[in-house]
Amino acid sequence: MMAYLSPFAPTTLVIIGAFVLLIISTIKTIHLHSYLYITVAFLLLAFAVELPQFGHDTSVYVFPEIFGHAYLVDDFATLFDLMFLGGGALTLLINAIYLSKRDYYNGEFFALFLFAIFGMMTLAHANDLVAAFISLELTSLGIYALTGYHKNYRGSNEAMLKYLILGSFAGVFFILGTAIFYGIAGTTVISELAAFIHLHGQEHLLALSAAGMFIMITVLFKIGAVPFHSWLLDVYLGAPFPVTMFMASTLKVALFAIALRLYLILYVDTGLVGNQAITVIAILTLLGGSWLAISQTVLKRMLAGSSIVHGGYMLIALSSIGLGADTAAPAIMFYLLSYFISSVGAFGILSYIAAGATRPLTYDDFKGMAYRRPYLSAMMAISMLSLSGFPSTIGFLGKFYIFTSAIESGQFFLAGLGIFVAFVSVYYYFKLIAMMYFYPDEESEGERHPFEVHISTLLIGFMAAVTIWGGIGTSLIPWFPGADGMIEIARQAIGSLP
């Protein structure tokens, strides 16, 4: 009994935190900052408990007498948990200023946030399709509510409704796929399904492949892959900033967690190949996302469009899994990390600047920003460079791994297309740099905003430093992962899967 407690502790801490916040949110005298710091404290505590668990290379089913084989603790899930916990804490802290300037945030916001993170963690641990579905819905419900959190803003309501209806509809496909799997194999446990398909898969190949693809439809929808992307721009625009950032970075990580587990255990080894379908979707996603991103003037929508493209890069690697490259899966994990770091920086600066704004920020609002806020502009420029995959940033290494793995799998066309799309992305990312640096300042007539020392701005600076370090970091500092160390961690996590 006790043996299971420590692997289970981080998840438990998060759900306890969610309930604690739910209870104390009824007390109206508590200041918003207290909620924020309580939430972050729970997340960081869970992070601290979970961190030593990584790297033991063990797979443990937690409380098998209760959950059966549904809840699995391995390095793969642990690494994803760490990303969710760190990502959640970062999202909240970076948006602290934004949150404190809006009076409609209260305790429930943070409770919902923790519920969503709890859902992501169980999603990463889920070794059972039903458990995965429940986790996914738990996460989604939390995020639906968060999306519509600004009750009096029509855009927010519209975003929530769109996301809720389309998201629930897409979620049904997951159930459908699970049902077909159960109907054929008599189980929903992923590892048992894999064993079954290994033995009898050829007899039901069509049905099984269809079931696998149904499940992927849900995942692809939530990632925002073209042609399942129509909700994404409006939802990202309408949602409050912290939630948009959360969806773009942390939620995406969670979805790739389940996608990777399904792919690596269930689809690839057993010959349930849907690679062609994923390849087609990757091509559509790369091209469609680029088109969407280029044609935007509102920055939040541009970042939303570009997040579709980044999903497309990862789909390149996903479709390369099982084609001969053992580097594809670690490449996805590294890319998730690199995209997470750079997009959190970009969204963070945007939310910091938008904190006092009443309308969505456009490219034009950034004219002359380098004169008004030189430090923030430099950090924004670093984030943009990293998102566009400019060398010496972590974004370049992310793309480097993705494209090499695609070439290694013989997917030359996809690698070439990915590089071309990266070239296109230079335009819409550098346009922002050009706006910030090339135009004289017209608003404040040379007056500089002082650099506000606050947890939000310090963290944004930290993310910028990590972006650079992740791109050129050496192994000179022994215990600190540089550019080389991070991919090793990803490989270790992938290696823990059976």
Place this chain on the structure above:
Amino acid sequence: MMDVILTYIVFVPMVFAVIMGVFQVRHTFLRMGAMLSALIVLLLTLTAAWYFDPGVDGMQFVRHLPWIEHYGVTYYLGVDALSLILLLVIALLMPILHLYMWHYETKGYWYNMLLLQTGVTGAVLALDMVLFYLFWETMLLPIFIMIGRYGHDMHRIHAMKILIFTILGSMAMLFAILYLGYAHYALHGVWSFAYRDLASLPLDPSITGWLAAGFLLAFAIKIPLLGFHTWMAPAYSSAPTPALVILSAIMAKLGIYGLWRFGYGIFGKVLHLYEPLLLTLALVGMLYYAIHAITQNDLRRMFAYSSGSHLSLIALGVVLANIYTWSGSLYLIATHALATAGIFLMIGLIHQRTGSVRIDQLGGIASVAPRFAFFFMFFALSITGVPGTGGFVAELLIIIGAFTYHPWIGMATATTMLAAMLFVFWMLQRTLFGTPRSSTASFGDLTATEMLMLTPLLILLLLTGIAPSLFTPLFEPQIQAELMRFIHTAGGAL
């Protein structure tokens, strides 16, 4: 000391920039720091050149450290004759540019110049393809910012243009680099991006042809060869003078350097497929750019096209691949860099004094500012390759080599050189001579600082012109060996 000297040469400017940026130093200290870093680099470069042994084939002062071990990406620097020449040019030009910028108050200029120096030096010395790509891309960033932020005449659009064009080329190169790394992995079981490892890969010509095309696209855009040049005149005319000097004197040469080192080093076997194309582009480009230069009224644009014409000549020399043309091209890389640096700096001075670089608004400078006119004429003439300047030696070598290759090509090369003479003389007549106009009537002559800035260039151009035997031993043996290696790999395909 000698194994880390290249690392110091590359990173001293960046370290200075970072330290001064963190401490937010005042403008006076900033420019002194920048000058100090440029002088330190110059000193280190001269030390490296002093200890450089031309008789030994291959890379010297090599620094090879692991970086991303799983993918065999390494930190790999080294210098041979080819890169040493470029390294010397960069190290020499930087203090001169800092002197030119001495009165520039804007701090951003100085930081960008320091970072730019690290970028271009790194690109010259990097021998690992990923490291090379890193420097190749990052050197673009300061140029982009300098054109867009401090340039003139539609500079924002022109900055975007040079960025998009150059990155298009580098992305094609990136694909080829990644493929080569994978090919090494497929053959040997380990990843490697080291230039020598990739050069020894036995690749299928049908694939290598495409990979070579990726590299050639990047270099053709950077040089720029005819057809890939539409970014050139806008960018040159919008760039502030220091950036302009770097663009024409160093970054364009890096395109040649890339073609030489990686084009011939890695793709020696298939390059003959592209030889007719490159030859045509270079030959037609020489004439096309020269004719374009004649028609220009803007001095910057005129010398942008002139620069394009000479770079086509250098490219021609590289493509013809015999000992005359290769020596001549390498020689011209250096002397043309010195001469264009001189001419663009003086055009900058004209701009400072009159506020315009349009030829029809100038005239009669010689009668009011004789020293200025002398220097201007000297640099303009050394661009055309008048005997007594380094350009003459280089162009003569290339023309001789062209005749050895084929008489018709030799004829074509020699005639197109005349076109260059034409526009320079006509331009000199219209700007320097005649009666002074309202804008040039009170044209100030060169000051002592400006003389100090231009004299080293003048002395070096004369020295390279009169006594080439002082310099040729530095690179001749290695060029010879490199050529033998190329002919050997090409397997008599030429």
